[in-house]
Structure formats: structure tokens, C-alpha cells
Amino acid sequence: MPISLHNEAAIVGVGTTPFSKKSGVSELSLAAQSVRAACEDAGIDPGEIDGLVSFTLDSSDEIEVARAVGAADLTFFSKVNYGGGAAVGTIAQAAMAVATGQATTVVCYRALNGRSGQRMGQGVSGNLLTSDIIHWSWYMVYGMLIPGSWVAMIAHKYMHEYGVTREDLGRVALAQRAFAQTNPRAFAYGKPLTMQQYLDSALLAHPLCLYDFCQETDGGCAIVVTSAERARALSRPSAVIRGVAQASTRGQEQMTSFYRDDLKSLPEMELAAQRVYAMSGLGPDDIDAACLYDAFTCEVIMQLESFQFCGRGEARDMVRDGVLEADGRLPNNTHGGLLSEGYIHGMNNIAEGVRLIRGESTGQPKKSVEHVLVSSGVGVPTGALILGAQ
Numbered sequence: 001m002p003i004s005l006h007n008e009a010a011i012v013g014v015g016t017t018p019f020s021k022k023s024g025v026s027e028l029s030l031a032a033q034s035v036r037a038a039c040e041d042a043g044i045d046p047g048e049i050d051g052l053v054s055f056t057l058d059s060s061d062e063i064e065v066a067r068a069v070g071a072a073d074l075t076f077f078s079k080v081n082y083g084g085g086a087a088v089g090t091i092a093q094a095a096m097a098v099a100t101g102q103a104t105t106v107v108c109y110r111a112l113n114g115r116s117g118q119r120m121g122q123g124v125s126g127n128l129l130t131s132d133i134i135h136w137s138w139y140m141v142y143g144m145l146i147p148g149s150w151v152a153m154i155a156h157k158y159m160h161e162y163g164v165t166r167e168d169l170g171r172v173a174l175a176q177r178a179f180a181q182t183n184p185r186a187f188a189y190g191k192p193l194t195m196q197q198y199l200d201s202a203l204l205a206h207p208l209c210l211y212d213f214c215q216e217t218d219g220g221c222a223i224v225v226t227s228a229e230r231a232r233a234l235s236r237p238s239a240v241i242r243g244v245a246q247a248s249t250r251g252q253e254q255m256t257s258f259y260r261d262d263l264k265s266l267p268e269m270e271l272a273a274q275r276v277y278a279m280s281g282l283g284p285d286d287i288d289a290a291c292l293y294d295a296f297t298c299e300v301i302m303q304l305e306s307f308q309f310c311g312r313g314e315a316r317d318m319v320r321d322g323v324l325e326a327d328g329r330l331p332n333n334t335h336g337g338l339l340s341e342g343y344i345h346g347m348n349n350i351a352e353g354v355r356l357i358r359g360e361s362t363g364q365p366k367k368s369v370e371h372v373l374v375s376s377g378v379g380v381p382t383g384a385l386i387l388g389a390q
Helices: 027-042 062-069 083-099 131-140 147-162 166-180 195-200 228-233 267-280 297-306 315-320 347-358
Strands: 009-016 051-055 076-080 105-113 203-205 218-227 239-247 289-291 371-375 382-389
Touching: 009 027, 009 083, 009 228, 009 347, 027 062, 027 105, 027 218, 051 062, 051 083, 076 083, 083 105, 083 218, 083 239, 083 347, 083 371, 083 382, 105 347, 147 203, 147 297, 166 195, 166 297, 166 315, 218 228, 218 347, 228 239, 239 267, 239 347, 267 297, 267 371, 267 382, 289 347, 297 315, 347 371, 347 382
Parallel strands: 051 076, 051 105, 289 371
Antiparallel strands: 009 218, 009 239, 105 218, 239 382, 371 382
């Protein structure tokens, strides 16, 4: 029988560096700092690490990180592609390694100087010919040079079809900004946002304004994964991986799948939802809180439909009813998320999912949180993760 990843592995430690606009250190330093912090959180020595997983975009090779933190001999290492779509994929790789005996203690990490170094929001260039550059070239001639402009096209279609307004996008931004006010790690800590400020901000790619875009951040985040059995022996509470899945569907491009018949849905997210619910044996009614990938506000609204919290075109009403807020049905990104905490390509959203299960979030909901849903990047090959209490 095939090995199921249901309840086979657990996250036992999370670690982050400070989030800033100018770290003043190398990306390798950020990686090492976050990995050591995650080990300290888990109560293990870095010398126990025998597996490392990161992003193809990460500039710090596994062997350099291993040497910097004093890891053991490595028996497993891999990298996952597609930017923010890789976040949950790193956890899937780690869980598979643990479940199959390839490694015992795997750390997933992402470290970047995303503001003082290479900025994701500056767009693309043709200096290095890749398959992505080839398909992006069809859109660049029309001025669609940055991720925000690509996403705006999907957002415009979706909003027009279902009557979603800029105020609805603003409600997502304000909900997460409110959570950031209780999170000292967040870049937006101490910077509350009003609806009028949101509406008055500059339109960067119609209909998206400044506050619809995620942060550009210097920082690192690391996650320690080990077996569920070993997790029970450690002193810190763990978050068991109930289900984890990666997904990409036909017609997929990187954020520019404009040739699909339907631009009003997220097929890769729908597939991720089907797979993670099936593996976990859970459904949307079992999810108490979420960390939905939020590079842009519109993506959060669309994911409510992808993960079956409502029907097609109904997410607008859920957001208006306060579903994403602290006392709502589905408190979302209780740390502020990529919009208001920092942009570590979604790894910090996974870390927050663990804190929610532990009951340690700075935005911890008053209601009991037994299961948390975390998603990866939107519009790219992606993934979904459900965490539960040990």
C-alpha cells in the first residue's frame, strides 16, 4: 500500500529573523539565524539536522546552511520551484523524507533580502532566457511587467463577474492589518489602517492599490519537521501534519494563465483543496482558522471559494460579514500575513499556522483552534497544508 502522509510527521519548531527593509547581512546569515532559532524553539540541537529543503529561488545552498549551523551529515536535500508556490511544497518534501526514512530531522527554510536586494515587485527582465520569460514576453509588450499587473487582470474579471468592490478588497487588508497591531514582529505593527486610507492610496495596477500588495521584506523563516512519534517525546507542543498536497492543473503558467477558459477561479487551488481534504479526512467545516496565501488581497477572497468555504461568487458576502476577522468564522493570517507582517514567500504563514495550533499566536482567536489550513502561492503550481493538535 502507498504511504499516506496523514499524521506521519509533525512540525516541532519554527524560527524567524527580524523582518526589515534592510537587514544589513547576507541571505546566508538570515538562513542560518532562522534555522538555529527553529531548532531552539523545537528544543533540539542543530547537529540533529540531517535534511534540508528550500526554494529554487533561495540563494543559500543546503551545504552552506548545514555548515553554518553545524548540522549533521545530510541524507536528504531538495529545492522546490515556483516562488511562493513552493512554501507548502517544502513541508511535503520534508514529510515524505521523514515518512520514508530518508531523514529524521528536516528543516525547511527561506531567506531573502527581498527589499534591500532583489525585489520581486520590480518585475522581470530578459537577461536570462527561461521558459517563463518566453511566455511572459507575450504580455510584457502591453506593459504587464510585474506580478501585480498579471494578478490585476484576473482580479478585474472576477470582481466584475461577482460584484466584488474595492471596499471588499479593503476589508481583507484591514482585517490583516488589525492582526498586525498585536504582533511586534510585523512591519505594520503600530501602523493601523483605515478604509479611507486604503481607498485614497495609489492605484498600482487597477483595481489593485498600494495596500492590496504584499510587503517586500528582508528576513528568514525556518520550520523543523520530524516524525509524529518523535514529536510526542519533545518538550514543545507540535503541529501534526494531517494532510499536505501540491497541485498544478492544465493550462498553468506562472501567474499568467490567461489562456484558460475560465479566469474567475483558481483551478490549482481547487485541486489542492480536494487532495488535502481527502488525505486529512477533514473538510471545510473542520477548519477553525487559516493562513491563506496573501500576496494580493483579491487572492484571499478567491481562495474562500477554492477551499469550499462558500459557493462560487459568495466569498464577497462572507468577507462583508467579517469572516476573516478575529471573531469571524475563519480568522485568517492572524499575524498580519504577507500583507502586513512580512513577505517570506509564505513560510511565515506556515509558522503562524503552527503558533495557532500551539495557542501561541499574538492574534490567537478566542475560540478553540484544532485545525488550521495553510495555502501556498496563487496563480502558480501550489499546495495546501492542514495542521492539527498533537
